[in-house]
Amino acid sequence: MYLQKARITAIGTYVPERILRNKDLEDMVETSDEWIVQRTGIRERRISSPDQYTSHLCVAAVQDMLHRYNKTVNDVDLIIVATSTPDFPFPSVAAIVQDRLGIQAAAGAIDLSAACAGFAYALHTAHSFIASGLHRKILVIGADTISKITDYTDRTTCVLFGDGAGAALVEQDAEHSSxxxxxxxxxxxxxxxxxxxxxxxxxxxxxxxxxxxxxxxxxxxxxxxxxxxxxxxxxxxxxxxxxxxxxxxxxxxxxxxxxxxxxxxxxxxxxxxxxxxxxxxxxxxxxxxxxxxxxxxxxxxxxxxxxxxxxxxxxxxxxxxxxxxxxxxxxxxxxxxxxx
Missing domain, CATH: 3.40.47.10 (Thiolase/Chalcone synthase)
Structure with missing residues (x-):
């Protein structure tokens, strides 16, 4: 039995500006638009710039969320970033996000490594913390810059991956649970x-x-x-x-x-x-x-x-x-x- 209810109250997303289309990949490896679509369904992907890292995508996704909803994050008491491509082994992306968004120093900050299942794991973790009563407002982010670790000589993998980020607020709620x-x-x-x-x-x-x-x-x-x-x-x-x-x-x-x-x-x-x-x-x-x-x-x-x-x-x-x-x-x- 859960002691406290937790609700997802807001969402925001971001993808980099650069578009890498299937036609562009034809100039990089032996492939074709028809081959990629037939085998993957993918037509294009977004690629981060050389000086744009996972933390930048995270902040942009949160800014989109704050623009769209009547929310603040300065009072968040825990930040969870799900990523396989952190800017550094340490410090964590979550700690970098805390600084750039001006979130209170009393907030916890952790990165979670569960690859492509990371966002679901991070939401589950946030729910657990709030249901237990230990936290009240948690910022959850799933973000990756997979292009930075993609082998663009391997046609079986390079056609698959792109970069992006999504953020959500999970808050304690007296009446409703998500x-x-x-x-x-x-x-x-x-x-x-x-x-x-x-x-x-x-x-x-x-x-x-x-x-x-x-x-x-x-x-x-x-x-x-x-x-x-x-x-x-x-x-x-x-x-x-x-x-x-x-x-x-x-x-x-x-x-x-x-x-x-x-x-x-x-x-x-x-x-x-x-x-x-x-x-x-x-x-x-x-x-x-x-x-x-x-x-x-x-x-x-x-x-x-x-x-x-x-x-x-x-x-x-x-x-x-x-x-x-x-x-x-x-x-x-x-x-x-x-x-x-």
Whole structure:
């Protein structure tokens, strides 16, 4: 039983200005627009400038949120940034965000590493802190600059990734809760299927490609996701006492449309009730879910009162699902940037 109710009250997003289209990639590697769209569904992605890092995207997403909603963040008592591409190993991106946004020094600041499941994990963590009564107002951000660790000589991975950020406020609420159920899962034995080397270059006794760039075995990740995500969705719905026809929108991690389609088919979710951001932004890792949700809010498809099933999955191999009831505060302004 949760002691305190927690509600997601506001959302904001940001993507860099530079657009990398499929046609542009044709000049970089052996590929084509037709090949990329057929195998991924991606048409373009946003790329951060050389002096633009994850913290910059985080701050811009929060500024979009503050512009759109009657909110402040100076009184936030915890900052959680989900990212796999921090500006530095330390200090944390969350600490940098605290400084740049002028958030009170009494706030905690932590980075959370759960790759493409990071935003769902961060929301779950924020809910836990508020439900326990330990915190009242938490800033949650999912952001990545994956382009900075992408191997642009590898045509199987470089066509997938882009940069972006999404921010949300999670606040204690006397009457309403956004959070209905959660499901987590881990298969650490598959860690060698998606990795970036660090201090160690062996995992489970296997030598890793020590390039400091992202390495992915797409076929193995596909098989794992298509097998485990529908199972996790079923467990999540059972825990929440809901059926799929009671869910208004399915928002999976936007890894690849060819993963989302079989997941929907096996889960009985119409693709028309599925939100994804990959067509415009590619795979932005921890930012894909907030970007997908915000695209739906911006174009009017997603409304307050809608029930959402968020599901993140990625390197680890980890997964995190949340069943949410959307109850945002009223918007006071249009978003700072149009994605049209």
């Amino acid at each position: 959070f209905e159920a959660f499901h987590l899962g881990t298969e650490g034995k598959g860690g060698g299927h998606v990795y970036r080397t660090g201090l160690a270059n062996k995992l489970n006794g296997v030598e890793l490609k020590d390039s400091q760039l992202l390495v992915q075995n797409g076929k193995e990740v596909f098989k794992w996701a298509v097998r485990t995500v529908p199972e996790g969705m079923k467990a999540l719905l059972e825990k929440g006492g809901r059926s799929m026809d009671q869910v208004d929108w399915f928002i999976p991690h936007s890894a690849n449309l060819r993963i989302i389609e079989p997941v929907c088919e096996r889960s009985g979710v119409p693709i028309e009730r599925t939100l994804y951001s990959l067509v415009q932004f590619g795979n932005t890792s921890a930012a894909t879910i907030p970007l997908s949700l915000d695209l739906g809010i911006r174009d009017g498809r997603v409304k307050n009162g809608d029930r959402l099933l968020l599901y993140g999955f990625g390197a680890g191999l980890v997964q995190a699902g949340l069943l949410l009831k959307l109850q945002l505060d009223p918007q006071i302004n249009e978003p700072l940037i149009s994605y049209q």
